[in-house]
Amino acid sequence: MKLSLVIAESALELVPEEIKKHPSVVADSRRRGITPTSILLDRSIHHAAMSRLKDGLRRGRPDLVHITLLGVTSTPLYQDEVVKVYIHTCNDVILEVGDGTRPPKSYSRFRSLLEKLLLERPKDELISVYPSSLPELVKRLKRDWVVGLSVQGEYREFEKLASELVGKRSPAVLVGGFPHGHFAPSTLRVVDELVRVHERSLDAHVVVGRIIHSVETKMRETNQR
Numbered sequence: 001m002k003l004s005l006v007i008a009e010s011a012l013e014l015v016p017e018e019i020k021k022h023p024s025v026v027a028d029s030r031r032r033g034i035t036p037t038s039i040l041l042d043r044s045i046h047h048a049a050m051s052r053l054k055d056g057l058r059r060g061r062p063d064l065v066h067i068t069l070l071g072v073t074s075t076p077l078y079q080d081e082v083v084k085v086y087i088h089t090c091n092d093v094i095l096e097v098g099d100g101t102r103p104p105k106s107y108s109r110f111r112s113l114l115e116k117l118l119l120e121r122p123k124d125e126l127i128s129v130y131p132s133s134l135p136e137l138v139k140r141l142k143r144d145w146v147v148g149l150s151v152q153g154e155y156r157e158f159e160k161l162a163s164e165l166v167g168k169r170s171p172a173v174l175v176g177g178f179p180h181g182h183f184a185p186s187t188l189r190v191v192d193e194l195v196r197v198h199e200r201s202l203d204a205h206v207v208v209g210r211i212i213h214s215v216e217t218k219m220r221e222t223n224q225r
């Protein structure tokens with residue numbers, strides 16, 4: 001079994017043109033010595049500017065992607081190349097994480113790396129970057145089961161979900177990389193099942209960590225590891 005994990009509709013992007021002249025963005029740009037549109041949009045710094053943005057509440061949270069990515073890439077399952085990670089951004093850019101690649105643990109180093117990746121969009125690197133919508137990505141991956149994780153889904157225990165995932169050859173799990181709200185209708189259309197794993201809304205890194213742990217356990221029980 002090879003599991004694709006997609007961090008979907010992630011609140012990850014460079015500062016958009018429409019707020020590049022806002023004082024909070026200009027001050028950050030001067031402080032860091034780089035142009036405003038080369039900076040990762042970050043609500044903790046650009047909050048005042050973000051009230052002008054459409055869907056502003058769902059944007060500017062690269063920290064969520066960082067924490068989720070660290071949680072996955074530190075697991076034995078990832079290190080044994082059983083899990084492959086894709087980050088889909090709210091601007092329809094994919095960051096495909098090469099097997100075994102470990103992101104920087106320091107947030108400032110992660111931020112600088114992501115700024116470089118989003119500006120230069122390298123191919124064939126440890127993390128390759130290319131434009132694609134989420135439905136296009138899911139179609140291209142040709143997974144045999146696509147599960148969307150959402151509080152709006154049908155309840156399933158972690159263990160049950162893990163055993164269904166382990167029973168497939170190439171499943172994909174979509175977890176939201178945004179702080180508020182739910183998957184877009186276009187995402188829901190490419191999902192085979194929408195699953196809720198807890199009665200509460202949890203942080204994505206908690207949900208992902210528990211699923212990976214349950215999958216590891218299930219694979220050991222069924223002698224797949």
Ligand SMILES: C[S@@+](CC[C@H](N)C(=O)[O-])C[C@H]1O[C@@H](n2cnc3c(N)ncnc32)[C@H](O)[C@@H]1O
Nearest residue numbers: 149150151175176181196197198200201202204
């Ligand atoms: C902070 S939540 C996004 C907010 C949204 N209200 C929600 O809970 O779905 C980030 C992501 O974690 C996953 N998630 C959080 N709680 C979940 C739950 N109880 N069941 C399934 N997925 C969950 C979903 O993929 C969600 O998009």
